[in-house]
Amino acid sequence: MKKLLSILAVSVFAFSANAGTLDDVKNRGFLKCGVTTGLAGFAAPDDSGEWAGLDADMCRAVAVAVFGDRSKVEFITTTGKSRFPTLASGEVDMLARNTTWTISRDVNLGFEFVGVNFYDGQGFMVPSALGVSSATELDGATVCIQTGTTTELNLADFFRLNGIGYEALPIETNDEGKENLFAGRCDVYTTDASGLSSTRAAASNPDKWVVLPEIISKEPLGPLVRHGDHQWGDVVRWSLNAMIIAEELGVSSENVDAQKSSNVPEVLRLLGVEGSYGEMLELAPDWAYQIIKQIGNYSESYEANVGPDTPLEIARGLNALWTQGGILYAPPFR
Amino acid sequence: MRSNLNFFSDEKFRSIFFQTLVIGLFALGIYFIVQTTAYNLEKRNIATGWRFLTDPAGFDISFSPFINFKSTDTHLDVYFVGVLNTLLVSVCGCIAATILGFLVGIIRLSSNWLLVRVAYIYVEFTRNVPLLLQIILWYSILIQLPRIKQALEFLDIFFISNRGIYSPRPVFENGFSYVFIAFILALISSYIIRRWAKKRQDETGKQFPVISTAFGMIIFVPLLLFFILGSPLSFDYPALKGFNFKGGMVIRPEFIAMFLALTIYTAAFISETVRSGILSVTKGQREASASLGLKKSWIMRLIIIPQALRVIVPPLTSQYLNLTKNSSLGIAVGYADLVHGFGGISLNQTGQAIECMVIVMATYLTISLTISVFMNIYNKSIQFKEK
Numbered sequence: 157m158k159k160l161l162s163i164l165a166v167s168v169f170a171f172s173a174n175a176g177t178l179d180d181v182k183n184r185g186f187l188k189c190g191v192t193t194g195l196a197g198f199a200a201p202d203d204s205g206e207w208a209g210l211d212a213d214m215c216r217a218v219a220v221a222v223f224g225d226r227s228k229v230e231f232i233t234t235t236g237k238s239r240f241p242t243l244a245s246g247e248v249d250m251l252a253r254n255t256t257w258t259i260s261r262d263v264n265l266g267f268e269f270v271g272v273n274f275y276d277g278q279g280f281m282v283p284s285a286l287g288v289s290s291a292t293e294l295d296g297a298t299v300c301i302q303t304g305t306t307t308e309l310n311l312a313d314f315f316r317l318n319g320i321g322y323e324a325l326p327i328e329t330n331d332e333g334k335e336n337l338f339a340g341r342c343d344v345y346t347t348d349a350s351g352l353s354s355t356r357a358a359a360s361n362p363d364k365w366v367v368l369p370e371i372i373s374k375e376p377l378g379p380l381v382r383h384g385d386h387q388w389g390d391v392v393r394w395s396l397n398a399m400i401i402a403e404e405l406g407v408s409s410e411n412v413d414a415q416k417s418s419n420v421p422e423v424l425r426l427l428g429v430e431g432s433y434g435e436m437l438e439l440a441p442d443w444a445y446q447i448i449k450q451i452g453n454y455s456e457s458y459e460a461n462v463g464p465d466t467p468l469e470i471a472r473g474l475n476a477l478w479t480q481g482g483i484l485y486a487p488p489f490r
Numbered sequence: 491m492r493s494n495l496n497f498f499s500d501e502k503f504r505s506i507f508f509q510t511l512v513i514g515l516f517a518l519g520i521y522f523i524v525q526t527t528a529y530n531l532e533k534r535n536i537a538t539g540w541r542f543l544t545d546p547a548g549f550d551i552s553f554s555p556f557i558n559f560k561s562t563d564t565h566l567d568v569y570f571v572g573v574l575n576t577l578l579v580s581v582c583g584c585i586a587a588t589i590l591g592f593l594v595g596i597i598r599l600s601s602n603w604l605l606v607r608v609a610y611i612y613v614e615f616t617r618n619v620p621l622l623l624q625i626i627l628w629y630s631i632l633i634q635l636p637r638i639k640q641a642l643e644f645l646d647i648f649f650i651s652n653r654g655i656y657s658p659r660p661v662f663e664n665g666f667s668y669v670f671i672a673f674i675l676a677l678i679s680s681y682i683i684r685r686w687a688k689k690r691q692d693e694t695g696k697q698f699p700v701i702s703t704a705f706g707m708i709i710f711v712p713l714l715l716f717f718i719l720g721s722p723l724s725f726d727y728p729a730l731k732g733f734n735f736k737g738g739m740v741i742r743p744e745f746i747a748m749f750l751a752l753t754i755y756t757a758a759f760i761s762e763t764v765r766s767g768i769l770s771v772t773k774g775q776r777e778a779s780a781s782l783g784l785k786k787s788w789i790m791r792l793i794i795i796p797q798a799l800r801v802i803v804p805p806l807t808s809q810y811l812n813l814t815k816n817s818s819l820g821i822a823v824g825y826a827d828l829v830h831g832f833g834g835i836s837l838n839q840t841g842q843a844i845e846c847m848v849i850v851m852a853t854y855l856t857i858s859l860t861i862s863v864f865m866n867i868y869n870k871s872i873q874f875k876e877k
Binding site: 236237240241260261264265286294295296297298303304308309311312313316322323324325326327328335336339340341343384 | 533537548549550551552561562633634637638652653731732733734736743821824826830834835838839840841843
C-alpha cells in the first residue's frame with residue numbers, strides 16, 4: 157500500500173509540476189537559470205568567482221524583475237546536450253545559454269524562445285600558422301565540433317554544398333574544443349563567431365589564431381522557457397525587451413534616477429512612474445527601473461562583456477539598435 | 491472471518507496471494523509511469539513517434555569503419571553505425587582482455603617474485619581506479635603524441651600522430667577471393683583432421699601431429715595459391731596531403747583509448763577469476779598427474795585448465811557483459827559508439843529522448859543476452875559429462 161501511495165504521490169506531483177513558474181520561483185526565493193559550462197563574455201565565472209557575461213546578465217535581469225535583487229540567482233551549468241532535458245524537466249526555470257532559435261526547437265521540443273539577445277553566425281577558427289584564408293580551403297581538415305548543436309548540422313551542410321570533405325571530431329564542451337584545438341588534434345574549431353572570439357581571447361597567445369571571414373549561418377541566440385507557461389514567458393521576454401528599450405530611450409544605470417522625472421512618456425512608463433505594467437506582469441511596479449539600475453541597459457551589458465573594449469573585441473554589428481544600422485529591435489513599451 | 495483466516499494460514503494460498511499482489515503492484519507502477527510520461531509529453535507539446543528514424547541525420551560521424559556514412563543518411567543509419575562501433579570495441583576488448591587476463595592470472599601463480607609483484611600491483615591499481623578516469627587518462631596521453639605534420643614514421647609506411655596510427659591498407663585484387671576460399675577450406679579440414687585424430691587416439695592410442703599439419707595447411711596452401719595467382723594483393727599507402735594523411739588505414743586515438751582502457755581494466759578482473767579457477771583445482775590432481783609421468787605443460791593443458799574453466803567461465807561471462815556495457819563510456823572521449831551517436835547526437839538533434847533511449851536500451855539488452863546465450867552454451871560444453 158505504501159508503494160502504491162508513493163507512486164500516486166509521485167504521479168500527482170509530476171502532474172502538477174507544470175503550474176505557474178513565476179509562482180514557483182517566488183516561493184523558492186531565487187531563480188534557477190541554465191547557462192553554459194563556461195564561455196567568456198556570455199557566461200563564465202569572473203576573477204572573483206561571480207558569474208559574468210551577456211547571458212549571465214540576462215539571468216540576473218530576470219531575477220531583478222522578480223525579486224528586485226540581482227543576487228537571487230542560482231546558475232546551473234548545462235552542456236549543449238543537457239540543456240534541453242534540463243529545461244524540459246523543470247530543473248531550471250529558463251535557459252540563457254547562447255542557444256539558437258530554430259523552428260524544431262521552438263515547435264517540436266516544446267520550448268518558447270522569448271527573444272534574441274545576440275545575433276550571431278557560425279564561423280571557423282584556425283591556427284594562423286596553417287596559412288588558410290578562407291573556409292573553402294579546408295578540404296580534408298579535421299574539424300572540432302560541439303555535438304547536438306545547430307552548428308553541427310550547418311557544418312555538414314557547408315562542406316556538402318562546397319563539395320569538400322572533412323573529418324569531424326565530436327566534442328561536448330567549449331573547453332574540450334579548446335583542448336583538442338590547442339593540442340592539434342583538430343585543425344579547425346567551428347562554433348558561433350562570438351564563441352570563437354571568446355575561445356581566442358582565452359588562448360595563451362591570441363595572435364596565433366585567426367577567425368576566418370566566412371559566416372555560414374544565422375544564429376539568433378536567445379533565452380528560452382518551457383512552452384505553455386505564457387505568464388513566465390512574458391516576464392523573461394520583457395526583462396530582455398526592457399534592457400533594449402532602455403538603450404533606445406537613452407536610459408542607463410547612471411542616469412536612471414534622473415530619468416524618473418523625464419518628460420518622455422515612454423521613459424515614465426518603462427520606469428513605472430506611469431501606468432501599471434508591473435501589475436500586468438505580476439511584478440513590482442519598478443521592475444524595469446531595478447533592471448536598469450542594477451544591470452544596466454543592453455548597451456552597457458554588451459560593452460562590459462563582449463564589446464570592443466573586452467578581450468572578445470566583438471563590434472556591435474548586427475547587434476546595434478535598428479536605429480543605428482543593426483537589427484536589435486523591441487516592441488513598444490505601452 | 492474464521493475461514494478467511496484459515497486461507498491465510500494455507501502456505502500455498504499465501505504465497506500465490508502475495509506473488510499476485512507484488513506483480514499487480516509492479517504492473518500498476520509501470521502503468522502509472524507510462525501514463526504520467528505520456529501525459530506530460532503531451533502537455534509540454536513534445537512530439538512523439540518513430541518517424542524521425544527515416545529523416546536525414548544532417549550531421550557527420552567521425553568514425554565509421556564499416557559503413558560509408560554521409561550526412562544525408564538517416565538516423566537509422568546512425569544507429570547501425572553506432573551498433574557496429576560498439577560491437578567493434580567490445581569484441582576487440584573481450585578478446586584482448588581474455589588473453590591479458592589469462593596471462594596475468596597465471597603469472598600471479600608463478601614463482602617469480604618480481605613478476606608476481608608487478609602483476610599484483612597492476613591488478614590492484616586498475617581494479618580500484620574508476621574506468622572513466624582510465625579512459626580519459628589514455629586519451630589525454632594519446633593526444634599529446636606528435637602533431638600530424640610531425641608524425642613519427644616507421645619504414646615510411648606507418649605513421650603515428652595524435653590523430654591516430656596510419657598504416658597501409660591492403661587492396662584485394664582479382665583472384666584474391668580464391669586465396670581466401672583456400673584459407674577457409676584449410677581451416678575446415680584442420681578441424682576435421684583434429685576430430686579424426688582425437689578419435690583415432692582414443693581408439694588406438696596412436697598420436698597424429700595435428701598442430702603442425704594444420705599449421706602447414708592454413709599457412710602454406712593459401713600462400714602457395716597466392717603466388718601461383720601472381721600476388722593479387724597490393725597496398726594503399728598513407729601520404730600526408732594537405733591537412734591530413736590520405737589513403738591507408740587509420741586507427742583513431744578515441745578507439746585506441748577505449749580499447750586500452752577497457753582491456754586493461756577488465757583484464758584485471760579476469761585475471762582474478764582465472765587465478766581463483768586454477769586454485770580451485772586441488773593439489774592432488776596435479777600430484778596425481780605428475781606421478782603418471784605427464785609433462786608439465788600437459789598437466790596444465792589437460793588436467794588443470796579443463797577443471798579450472800568450470801569455475802572460470804560463469805564469472806568470465808559477466809566480465810564480458812561488463813566490458814560491453816562499459817563501452818558506452820566512449821562518450822567521454824567522443825568515440826562514436828551507440829550511446830554517443832544515436833543515443834546522444836540523434837537524440838539531441840531530434841529531441842526524441844524516450845524513443846532513442848528505449849532503442850539503445852533494447853539494443854544493449856539484446857547484445858548482452860546474446861553473449862550470455864553463447865557463453866552458457868560454451869559453459870555447458872565444458873561441464874562434467876556424467877555418464
